[in-house]
Amino acid sequence: MFKGSTYEIIKDAYPKHRWLPWKFHQTPKQWWASRKNQLQYIEWLRETLGYTDLEDLYLLTASDIIKHDGMFREILASIDVIYILRTHSTKQVACYYDKIVHYPN
Numbered sequence: 001m002f003k004g005s006t007y008e009i010i011k012d013a014y015p016k017h018r019w020l021p022w023k024f025h026q027t028p029k030q031w032w033a034s035r036k037n038q039l040q041y042i043e044w045l046r047e048t049l050g051y052t053d054l055e056d057l058y059l060l061t062a063s064d065i066i067k068h069d070g071m072f073r074e075i076l077a078s079i080d081v082i083y084i085l086r087t088h089s090t091k092q093v094a095c096y097y098d099k100i101v102h103y104p105n
Helices: 006-013 035-048 054-059 062-067 072-077 079-087 090-100
Strands: none
Touching: 035 054, 062 072
16 A cells, blocks of 8 residues: 555645655655656745745755755656756746645644
8 A cells, every 4th residue: 555655644644745755764665757746846946945946956966955855866867857957947847836746734
């Protein structure tokens, strides 16, 4: 049921809390392979670093991602995410975030 994931067990036990899978010792298997999860992390990182505009993501460095528990290689490997962030207008990217990233209250 929980696929051997501490994150899944805790998320199921406390569903109203906004858990951050990348803060656990190990993320669920294949978690970083999901575009939705990568964008969830990028949005959290943007908020954590105080970026107020999506254009601020151009300031993001590999060390920022690693320092904040991200999987740099997996995020960069997602060509779709990089493509969307670099080739669409800020408004288009914001709409994409709204469709994909959902944080429960």
